Amino acid sequence: MSRTAGSSGVKTLETIKKAALRLIYEHGYDAMTLRGLANKVGIQQGSLYNYFKTKQELLFMLVSSHMEALTEQQEKALAGIDDPVEALRTFIRFHIDYHISRKHEVFVNYSELRSFTPENYKIIADMRSQYENRLIDIIIKAQKAELVPQYDAKVAAYGILAMLTGICQWFNPKGRLSKEEVITTYMSMALSALQVRASH
Amino acid sequence: MSRTAGSSGVKTLETIKKAALRLIYEHGYDAMTLRGLANKVGIQQGSLYNYFKTKQELLFMLVSSHMEALTEQQEKALAGIDDPVEALRTFIRFHIDYHISRKHEVFVNYSELRSFTPENYKIIADMRSQYENRLIDIIIKAQKAELVPQYDAKVAAYGILAMLTGICQWFNPKGRLSKEEVITTYMSMALSALQVRASH
Amino acid sequence: MSRTAGSSGVKTLETIKKAALRLIYEHGYDAMTLRGLANKVGIQQGSLYNYFKTKQELLFMLVSSHMEALTEQQEKALAGIDDPVEALRTFIRFHIDYHISRKHEVFVNYSELRSFTPENYKIIADMRSQYENRLIDIIIKAQKAELVPQYDAKVAAYGILAMLTGICQWFNPKGRLSKEEVITTYMSMALSALQVRASH
Amino acid sequence: MSRTAGSSGVKTLETIKKAALRLIYEHGYDAMTLRGLANKVGIQQGSLYNYFKTKQELLFMLVSSHMEALTEQQEKALAGIDDPVEALRTFIRFHIDYHISRKHEVFVNYSELRSFTPENYKIIADMRSQYENRLIDIIIKAQKAELVPQYDAKVAAYGILAMLTGICQWFNPKGRLSKEEVITTYMSMALSALQVRASH
DNA sequence: AATGAATGAGTCTTCATTCAT
DNA sequence: AATGAATGAAGACTCATTCAT
Numbered sequence: 011m012s013r014t015a016g017s018s019g020v021k022t023l024e025t026i027k028k029a030a031l032r033l034i035y036e037h038g039y040d041a042m043t044l045r046g047l048a049n050k051v052g053i054q055q056g057s058l059y060n061y062f063k064t065k066q067e068l069l070f071m072l073v074s075s076h077m078e079a080l081t082e083q084q085e086k087a088l089a090g091i092d093d094p095v096e097a098l099r100t101f102i103r104f105h106i107d108y109h110i111s112r113k114h115e116v117f118v119n120y121s122e123l124r125s126f127t128p129e130n131y132k133i134i135a136d137m138r139s140q141y142e143n144r145l146i147d148i149i150i151k152a153q154k155a156e157l158v159p160q161y162d163a164k165v166a167a168y169g170i171l172a173m174l175t176g177i178c179q180w181f182n183p184k185g186r187l188s189k190e191e192v193i194t195t196y197m198s199m200a201l202s203a204l205q206v207r208a209s210h
Numbered sequence: 211m212s213r214t215a216g217s218s219g220v221k222t223l224e225t226i227k228k229a230a231l232r233l234i235y236e237h238g239y240d241a242m243t244l245r246g247l248a249n250k251v252g253i254q255q256g257s258l259y260n261y262f263k264t265k266q267e268l269l270f271m272l273v274s275s276h277m278e279a280l281t282e283q284q285e286k287a288l289a290g291i292d293d294p295v296e297a298l299r300t301f302i303r304f305h306i307d308y309h310i311s312r313k314h315e316v317f318v319n320y321s322e323l324r325s326f327t328p329e330n331y332k333i334i335a336d337m338r339s340q341y342e343n344r345l346i347d348i349i350i351k352a353q354k355a356e357l358v359p360q361y362d363a364k365v366a367a368y369g370i371l372a373m374l375t376g377i378c379q380w381f382n383p384k385g386r387l388s389k390e391e392v393i394t395t396y397m398s399m400a401l402s403a404l405q406v407r408a409s410h
Numbered sequence: 411m412s413r414t415a416g417s418s419g420v421k422t423l424e425t426i427k428k429a430a431l432r433l434i435y436e437h438g439y440d441a442m443t444l445r446g447l448a449n450k451v452g453i454q455q456g457s458l459y460n461y462f463k464t465k466q467e468l469l470f471m472l473v474s475s476h477m478e479a480l481t482e483q484q485e486k487a488l489a490g491i492d493d494p495v496e497a498l499r500t501f502i503r504f505h506i507d508y509h510i511s512r513k514h515e516v517f518v519n520y521s522e523l524r525s526f527t528p529e530n531y532k533i534i535a536d537m538r539s540q541y542e543n544r545l546i547d548i549i550i551k552a553q554k555a556e557l558v559p560q561y562d563a564k565v566a567a568y569g570i571l572a573m574l575t576g577i578c579q580w581f582n583p584k585g586r587l588s589k590e591e592v593i594t595t596y597m598s599m600a601l602s603a604l605q606v607r608a609s610h
Numbered sequence: 611m612s613r614t615a616g617s618s619g620v621k622t623l624e625t626i627k628k629a630a631l632r633l634i635y636e637h638g639y640d641a642m643t644l645r646g647l648a649n650k651v652g653i654q655q656g657s658l659y660n661y662f663k664t665k666q667e668l669l670f671m672l673v674s675s676h677m678e679a680l681t682e683q684q685e686k687a688l689a690g691i692d693d694p695v696e697a698l699r700t701f702i703r704f705h706i707d708y709h710i711s712r713k714h715e716v717f718v719n720y721s722e723l724r725s726f727t728p729e730n731y732k733i734i735a736d737m738r739s740q741y742e743n744r745l746i747d748i749i750i751k752a753q754k755a756e757l758v759p760q761y762d763a764k765v766a767a768y769g770i771l772a773m774l775t776g777i778c779q780w781f782n783p784k785g786r787l788s789k790e791e792v793i794t795t796y797m798s799m800a801l802s803a804l805q806v807r808a809s810h
Numbered sequence: 811a812a813t814g815a816a817t818g819a820g821t822c823t824t825c826a827t828t829c830a831t
Numbered sequence: 832a833a834t835g836a837a838t839g840a841a842g843a844c845t846c847a848t849t850c851a852t
Contacts, residue, residue: 019832038324040240044826056828057833065826121321124238161395165387169399172376173369180368187365195361199369203403219815244843256845257816265843419836438724440640444822454838456824465822521721524638561795565787569799572776573769580768587765595761599769603803619811644847656849657812665847 023061025051027075030068031114039069039118039125069122070130076115077137083108084144094152095206101145102200105174106193116178142167149204157207170200223261225251227275230268231314239269239318239325269322270330276315277337283308284344294352295406301345302400305374306393316378342367349404357407370400423461425451427475430468431514439469439518439525469522470530476515477537483508484544494552495606501545502600505574506593516578542567549604557607570600623661625651627675630668631714639669639718639725669722670730676715677737683708684744694752695806701745702800705774706793716778742767749804757807770800 029050033042044065048055062068087104091097109116126134149163174196181192229250233242244265248255262268287304291297309316326334349363374396381392429450433442444465448455462468487504491497509516526534549563574596581592629650633642644665648655662668687704691697709716726734749763774796781792 022832036324038238038240040238041325043824045824053832054834055826056835059827060832124236125241161398162387165392165395166399168376168380169373169396172379173373173403176368176372176376179372187362192365195365196369198361198405199366199403202405203373203399205398205402222815243841245841253815254817255843256818259844260815263844422836436724438638438640440638441725443820445820453836455822456839457837459823460836463823524636525641561798562787565792565795566799568776568780569773569796572779573773573803576768576772576776579772587762592765595765596769598761598805599766599803602805603773603799605798605802622811643845645845653811654813655847656814659848660811663848 019060022051022053026058026061026068027072031072031118034069034072034118034122035114039065039122066125066127066130069118069125070127070134072115073119073122073126073134074137076112076119077134077141080108081137081141084141088144094148094155095157097148098152098201098204098206099197101148102170102174102197103193105171106177106196107189109175109178110181110183110189110192113178116175120175142171145171152204152206158204166204170203173200173203219260222251222253226258226261226268227272231272231318234269234272234318234322235314239265239322266325266327266330269318269325270327270334272315273319273322273326273334274337276312276319277334277341280308281337281341284341288344294348294355295357297348298352298401298404298406299397301348302370302374302397303393305371306377306396307389309375309378310381310383310389310392313378316375320375342371345371352404352406358404366404370403373400373403419460422451422453426458426461426468427472431472431518434469434472434518434522435514439465439522466525466527466530469518469525470527470534472515473519473522473526473534474537476512476519477534477541480508481537481541484541488544494548494555495557497548498552498601498604498606499597501548502570502574502597503593505571506577506596507589509575509578510581510583510589510592513578516575520575542571545571552604552606558604566604570603573600573603619660622651622653626658626661626668627672631672631718634669634672634718634722635714639665639722666725666727666730669718669725670727670734672715673719673722673726673734674737676712676719677734677741680708681737681741684741688744694748694755695757697748698752698801698804698806699797701748702770702774702797703793705771706777706796707789709775709778710781710783710789710792713778716775720775742771745771752804752806758804766804770803773800773803 026047030042030047033047033050036042037046044058045055048058051058062071084101084104087100088097091100123131123134145167146163149158149167152158153160153163177192177196181187181189183189187195226247230242230247233247233250236242237246244258245255248258251258258268262271284301284304287300288297291300323331323334345367346363349358349367352358353360353363377392377396381387381389383389387395426447430442430447433447433450436442444458445455448458451458458468462471484501484504487500488497491500523531523534545567546563549558549567552558553560553563577592577596581587581589583589587595626647630642630647633647633650636642637646644658645655648658651658662671684701684704687700688697691700723731723734745767746763749758749767752758753760753763777792777796781787781789783789787795
């Protein structure tokens with residue numbers, strides 16, 4: 011990739027982030043080299059350090075900004091929905107949709123936790139818990155309303171999340187199934203798995 | 211760890227494999243160093259090369275032998291079972307049980323595909339497909355027997371597999387829930403997700 | 411050797427080349443270590459890789475740049491000389507002179523062909539052929555003018571070249587014989603060997 | 611190459627020597643590995659040490675036994691020849707013949723002097739001097755008999771030796787010229803170079 | 811005479827990071 | 832904001848050599 015002369019810092023930062031996401035997605039954090047990144051961005055290795063202080067900070071930047079966006083969008087999607095089953099439907103649709111559209115971010119997010127500094131790990135893990143807790147809370151609410159049985163809400167939530175997130179690993183937008191078809195199928199599977207009462 | 215004097219090659223190989231699995235589990239393939247491995251095993255770095263030719267070959271050895279064992283055990287578990295729902299139950303129980311008991315192998319298996327040589331990748335991917343196809347076949351059989359609805363069998367199988375395999379990421383044998391409790395919960399979730407007819 | 415602060419890349423490269431020539435001359439390409447080279451140059455081992463990508467490339471750089479200089483100087487020396495015997499005299503004098511003054515380059519050039527990559531080998535071999543062909547052509551011209559007998563020109567040329575180049579192996583500028591004395595002796599031997607007609 | 615079961619030590623030693631010569635010829639002493647040698651011989655690396663104590667000793671063994679054979683054959687060839695010109699002719703023919711028939715030995719002999727221990731180097735250098743001195747002596751004798759001019763005998767001898775030995779580098783027994791043709795051509799060149807009086 | 815597992819030092823090479831310009 | 836030359840530590844891998852069996 012050629013260097014965009016006179017590119018502003020902000021633009022370069024965006025290029026770096028996107029390139030880094032792709033490279034980590036392809037090779038993993040450890041196997042991604044800053045030389046390779048600089049190369050892809052079209053600048054010299056040293057110049058990267060105008061944008062982050064260490065490779066670790068770059069990773070943290072990528073993952074935390076993804077987690078922030080994720081949580082924020084989640085808030086927005088669920089805002090004002092009171093009915094637990096409606097909330098469940100919304101969560102499921104949102105989760106699949108969002109994860110399918112950011113393959114790289116999601117992958118990096120899930121597979122590189124190991125690479126974090128303990129401090130950074132804690133921050134990211136907390137952000138993730140916050141996101142997951144939203145689902146757990148919805149399930150508990152549904153249980154209180156006797157719309158689903160009394161299984162362990164946390165364990166059930168983990169099951170649903172694993173199932174939905176797993177889509178990223180095989181879904182191909184140009185493949186046999188459209189995003190909507192996948193959402194329909196998984197919506198049904200997830201609600202069934204949770205044993206949502208038929209009335210809904 | 212101290213050196214086991216007079217250890218035979220076979221024994222050393224086993225030690226190496228176990229140590230490697232743990233190290234890859236903890237740090238990832240790239241971040242695992244052969245120095246660290248040799249250290250853990252209690253031999254010199256160079257001695258490792260009596261057991262594999264490259265780090266890549268070590269990885270392949272670990273993953274392929276796990277996949278072989280997995281498929282073999284799967285065969286054994288499902289042998290002679292004709293009823294599709296019975297087969298489903300057996301598969302689910304087997305999958306959870308096996309995966310929960312080999313945390314390290316499973317993790318390495320699922321997270322280091324990226325690190326393979328193209329040729330090795332293909333071999334491993336084929337082995338995995340073979341394993342997954344067993345579940346897909348069972349679902350199709352169940353559909354033919356009208357024991358479950360006519361959704362996309364492959365997509366459904368992927369959903370179930372992701373859900374079940376995800377257990378490895380949080381399950382702790384000394385934690386709040388026993389393995390049997392987890393199996394019970396997930397058995398219920400999985401069968402519900404697949405909408406197995408009530409008669410069973 | 412201490413590090414030359416602020417040394418520019420070009421200067422460092424020259425230092426590297428000179429040091430490498432000497433080390434290869436002394437120990438051979440294989441036995442020369444990049445650690446040793448870095449040490450002699452006064453930089454870190456890794457810094458060498460700002461100047462070449464592999465040890466092999468370093469060798470190629472040294473040998474090919476020597477061959478280029480050699481051929482260029484040869485052209486210059488022989489330019490405008492028509493008389494074959496005059497050309498012979500010029501070639502002989504030039505060859506001895508040039509080879510005696512670059513002991514290291516010559517040695518590396520002749521003794522490390524084995525160490526080349528097949529591709530690099532071909533390039534270098536071609537350059538050498540080009541140089542040798544100049545002598546063969548002169549001899550053929552002399553034969554056409556009946557100034558020397560009709561022996562095999564190529565074989566004769568090889569004989570002369572071996573004889574002249576061999577000087578490098580024992581000549582010592584501070585020794586018993588001066589460069590001019592050696593040139594005189596070998597000029598006579600070479601012309602006699604070729605049986606150049608007395609009239610000249 | 612397969613292992614000859616029950617092979618006697620002597621036979622194995624010969625196999626080792628031959629294989630080593632070839633490997634050093636192809637890759638050089640430094641680049642020849644004992645692993646590669648063991649492989650070619652068809653035994654394990656450790657077994658080599660039943661035949662020599664160090665790699666250096668192996669090299670010395672090869673070169674010194676070649677030098678011994680060379681000198682011995684030289685003695686035999688020149689025995690009883692009084693006439694200096696006849697001796698010259700005999701030496702030249704012998705040298706070319708012997709060197710052409712032992713390409714590998716000669717190459718190793720000439721190109722690996724650098725790799726010797728100082729002590730071993732001295733021994734080998736002395737052996738070589740002894741061989742060369744025979745030629746120098748013949749030339750001096752010829753000068754005393756006024757059969758050749760009064761140039762520097764040593765320098766002349768070095769020139770002749772370089773010329774003759776150089777044949778090894780390009781001669782191909784299956785090539786355009788037969789060994790006898792080469793001998794004829796070089797005989798003429800060498801005698802001319804030395805300016806042997808026409809009367810012979 | 812041969813094996814195979816081990817050693818320990820060493821090889822080339824790559825990496826994240828720094829800093830004067 | 833960018834360069835390019837440098838660092839120093841670490842990486843995978845290889846080597847000659849040893850030795851119990």
